[in-house]
Amino acid sequence: FFSAWFGPIVIVHDTGIVQFWSVSSVSNVLPKESKRRMRPMILNFERKDTNHKPTGGTFTNNGKFASPLEPLENLSDSQTPPALHEPETAHHDRDHKNEPLSHDWLKFLPPLFTSCPDPTGKTLYISALVVGQGLYMSAIDLNGVCYTTTLNYTEVDRIRPMQQDFETFFKAMEKQFQERTFRVYRSGAKVMLILKDDICFSLLHNDDTATVMWNMVSDVLESFSLRTSDNSAEGVVQLREQLERLQNDINEEIARKKVLQSSITRSEEEERQNMQKYGSLQNEAVTLTQEWQQMCEAMGLDPADLDNPLPPPASGSYGRQPLATDTRELDISLLVLLKSKYSPANDESDRFRELESPKDRWLKVVRPLLSNEYKTQMKNLPEGKTQLVMKCMEKLDEWDFDVWTLQDMTEQGSIFYAAYAMFLRWDLFRRLEIDEQIAINFFSQVEAGYHPNAYHNSMHGADVMHIVHYILLKGQGKEKLQLKDHDVLAMLVAAMIHDFDHPGLNNNFHIKVQSYLSTLYNDRSVLENHHLAEVFDLMKTPRFNLFHCLKPEHALDARETMIEVVLATDMGLHAKVFGAWKRRLAQNHTLHKRKDDQRLALSMCIKMADISNCGRPLDMYLKWSTKLVEEFFAQGDNERARGDTVSPFMDRQQPHMGKGQVAFMNYVILPMFESIGEYLPEMMFAVDIALTNKAYWKQVE
Structure with missing residues (x-):
C-alpha cells in the first residue's frame, strides 16, 4: 500500500505477513515483471527511517494526498520480507486496464484511500476506484485479510440518493473518505461500509491477498504517475498558449476599437466642417440671389425666367477656374538666387537694359546676379529658410533630392x-524664348490645382518631375533618345501636371460609383484624361499658355507627347504598356529613330518616376509609402461609409502595408526597373535600392 509519494510502502504478502518498506528496498525484492512496471515510477524515492509516520488518503486533482491515515503499528524498516510473487493463476475480479471511461460522471471520482478501525479496533485500509465497468472497492487489514466488491453502473445508480446527481454523489463520497465520517462493520467474511444517508457498500472476503494488494499498490502508483506525468505540463503549456492567443485577440479588438473611435471622431469633425461650409454656402446663395435679382432688374429681365439665362462670354475657360490672382506670392530674393545659380547674368546689361527682343523674355520678372556677386551673396547668406532651400537645390541633379x-x-x-x-x-x-511671367503664372496655377491629399498632392508632382529630370539628365535619356528642347519641355510639364486636380480617389472608385468623370471619359483612364483636359483647358488662356513660344508643329508634337505619357501612368494599362516596351526592346535599342518608339520610352520614364518611391533611399521611401497607405485608408473609409466593399489594401481595420509593398515590388517595380536599366544602364542602381527596401519589409514581418 503506497502511503505517500515520498514515503514507504506497506506490502502484504500472500503469507499474511505485513512489512513496512522504503521504495528502494521494495524494488530489490519485487518479481521481474513487477520491477519493470514499478521502477520508472520510483527511481527518485529515498529510504525513510522507521520513525516516519506514513500517511494516506485521497489523490486530489493536483496530484497531492489529503487526509492522513491511522499510524501503522509494529512495522520495522530492517525486516527482510520473503520474495513477493504475483500468483500465476490469480483471480482478478476486475480488470480496468485499457478500458475507456464511457460515462462523463466517472471523471468526478479520483482514486480514494483511507483507513478506519472496525468495531474490534483493528485498522482497515480501504480503497475505492472507478474502473471500466463501474466502481471497485477493496479493504485490507494488517493481518492480510482482504475484502472486495465491484458495482456496475446500474448498481451504483440504485444506491445513489434520488436528490443527488452522480457528480454530487461522488464528491460527497470523496469528502467522507477524507474526513472519515463513515462507519465500518466486519462480520466474518463480510465488511459493511456505511456512508451518510445510509448508503451501504458490502465487501466480501477475498482469499487472493497478493492480487488484491498488488492491484491496490499499482492503482496508487499508476494514479500518481498519470497525475505527475509530462501530460500535465503539456496541458499547462497549451493553456498558456490559449491564454496568449486570447490576449492577442483582445489586443486586436482594442486596436480595432481605437480605429473605429478615431474614425468616428474624424467623421464628427468632417460633419462639423461640412455644416459650417453648408452654412457659408447658404449665405453665399442668398447673396448671389440678391445680386441676380439686381442684375435682372438693371437689364430688364425676369429673375424667375431661367429658361433663357445670360449668354456666356465669347471666350474663356469652362474647365477648372484659375486662382483669383495669376501667381502665388513670390519670394523674389529666392528666385534671384536660383536664376543666378543656373543662369547668371552675362554682363551688367542683363541686369539693367530695356527688354525689347523676344530673347529677353527670360528676364521679364527676375534679373540675375553676376557669377561673382552670386558667390559672394551665397557666402554671406544668413541661416534660415532661404539657406535651407539653396542647400536643397544643391541636390537637384541627385537621386535623393x-x-x-x-x-x-x-x-x-x-x-x-x-x-x-x-x-x-x-x-x-x-x-525656347519662354516668357518668364507666363511660366510663373502657369507654375502657380498647376501648384494650386493639386488638392491637399495625403499622397497625390503638389509635392508628389514635384517629386515625379524631379525623377523625370534625373532620368533625362543623369540617366542619359535625353542623349540616347536624341530629344529636342520642346521634347524636354513636354516631359517636364507632363510630369508636373500628371496628377493635376487629383481627388484622392482612384479610377476604380470613380468607375464603381459611376461618377461624372467616369461617365465623361467612358471608364477609360478616367483621372489621367481629366488631368490632361484640365491643364489643356487652362492653357487656352494666353497668360497661362506655356507653349506660346513653340512653333505650331512643335506645340502639337509636345501636346501629343504629354497625352501619350500621362495616359501611360494609368496602372490599369501597366501590363499593356510594359508588354509593348519589352517586345520593342527585344528587337533593338535604337528607339530614337521613330516617334512612336521615342514616346514609348518616354512613357516608361514617367512611369518609373511615378512609382519611383520604392527605389528611393529608405527614409524617403517609408515617408512616401506611409502617405500612400494613408490615402488608401481614406478611400477605404469612404467606401465603407457608402456601404461598398472596401478595396484591397485600403481597409484600415485590416492593415497589410508590408505585404502589399512586397507584392508590388515583386510584380511591378523590380521587373520594370530592370527593364529600364537594360536600356539605360545608368538607372540600374535603382534595382539594388528597391531590393534593399523589399528586404526591410521581410525583416519587419
Whole structure:
C-alpha cells in the first residue's frame, strides 16, 4: 500500500505477513515483471527511517494526498520480507486496464484511500476506484485479510440518493473518505461500509491477498504517475498558449476599437466642417440671389425666367477656374538666387537694359546676379529658410533630392520652385524664348490645382518631375533618345501636371460609383484624361499658355507627347504598356529613330518616376509609402461609409502595408526597373535600392 509519494510502502504478502518498506528496498525484492512496471515510477524515492509516520488518503486533482491515515503499528524498516510473487493463476475480479471511461460522471471520482478501525479496533485500509465497468472497492487489514466488491453502473445508480446527481454523489463520497465520517462493520467474511444517508457498500472476503494488494499498490502508483506525468505540463503549456492567443485577440479588438473611435471622431469633425461650409454656402446663395435679382432688374429681365439665362462670354475657360490672382506670392530674393545659380547674368546689361527682343523674355520678372556677386551673396547668406532651400537645390541633379524640405521651406511651394529651377537648369527660358511671367503664372496655377491629399498632392508632382529630370539628365535619356528642347519641355510639364486636380480617389472608385468623370471619359483612364483636359483647358488662356513660344508643329508634337505619357501612368494599362516596351526592346535599342518608339520610352520614364518611391533611399521611401497607405485608408473609409466593399489594401481595420509593398515590388517595380536599366544602364542602381527596401519589409514581418 503506497502511503505517500515520498514515503514507504506497506506490502502484504500472500503469507499474511505485513512489512513496512522504503521504495528502494521494495524494488530489490519485487518479481521481474513487477520491477519493470514499478521502477520508472520510483527511481527518485529515498529510504525513510522507521520513525516516519506514513500517511494516506485521497489523490486530489493536483496530484497531492489529503487526509492522513491511522499510524501503522509494529512495522520495522530492517525486516527482510520473503520474495513477493504475483500468483500465476490469480483471480482478478476486475480488470480496468485499457478500458475507456464511457460515462462523463466517472471523471468526478479520483482514486480514494483511507483507513478506519472496525468495531474490534483493528485498522482497515480501504480503497475505492472507478474502473471500466463501474466502481471497485477493496479493504485490507494488517493481518492480510482482504475484502472486495465491484458495482456496475446500474448498481451504483440504485444506491445513489434520488436528490443527488452522480457528480454530487461522488464528491460527497470523496469528502467522507477524507474526513472519515463513515462507519465500518466486519462480520466474518463480510465488511459493511456505511456512508451518510445510509448508503451501504458490502465487501466480501477475498482469499487472493497478493492480487488484491498488488492491484491496490499499482492503482496508487499508476494514479500518481498519470497525475505527475509530462501530460500535465503539456496541458499547462497549451493553456498558456490559449491564454496568449486570447490576449492577442483582445489586443486586436482594442486596436480595432481605437480605429473605429478615431474614425468616428474624424467623421464628427468632417460633419462639423461640412455644416459650417453648408452654412457659408447658404449665405453665399442668398447673396448671389440678391445680386441676380439686381442684375435682372438693371437689364430688364425676369429673375424667375431661367429658361433663357445670360449668354456666356465669347471666350474663356469652362474647365477648372484659375486662382483669383495669376501667381502665388513670390519670394523674389529666392528666385534671384536660383536664376543666378543656373543662369547668371552675362554682363551688367542683363541686369539693367530695356527688354525689347523676344530673347529677353527670360528676364521679364527676375534679373540675375553676376557669377561673382552670386558667390559672394551665397557666402554671406544668413541661416534660415532661404539657406535651407539653396542647400536643397544643391541636390537637384541627385537621386535623393528632398522635396519634403523644399515643401516646408517655401510655404508649400515645392512644385513651383522645383519647376522654376529645372527650367533654368535646362536653360529652357532662353533656348525656347519662354516668357518668364507666363511660366510663373502657369507654375502657380498647376501648384494650386493639386488638392491637399495625403499622397497625390503638389509635392508628389514635384517629386515625379524631379525623377523625370534625373532620368533625362543623369540617366542619359535625353542623349540616347536624341530629344529636342520642346521634347524636354513636354516631359517636364507632363510630369508636373500628371496628377493635376487629383481627388484622392482612384479610377476604380470613380468607375464603381459611376461618377461624372467616369461617365465623361467612358471608364477609360478616367483621372489621367481629366488631368490632361484640365491643364489643356487652362492653357487656352494666353497668360497661362506655356507653349506660346513653340512653333505650331512643335506645340502639337509636345501636346501629343504629354497625352501619350500621362495616359501611360494609368496602372490599369501597366501590363499593356510594359508588354509593348519589352517586345520593342527585344528587337533593338535604337528607339530614337521613330516617334512612336521615342514616346514609348518616354512613357516608361514617367512611369518609373511615378512609382519611383520604392527605389528611393529608405527614409524617403517609408515617408512616401506611409502617405500612400494613408490615402488608401481614406478611400477605404469612404467606401465603407457608402456601404461598398472596401478595396484591397485600403481597409484600415485590416492593415497589410508590408505585404502589399512586397507584392508590388515583386510584380511591378523590380521587373520594370530592370527593364529600364537594360536600356539605360545608368538607372540600374535603382534595382539594388528597391531590393534593399523589399528586404526591410521581410525583416519587419
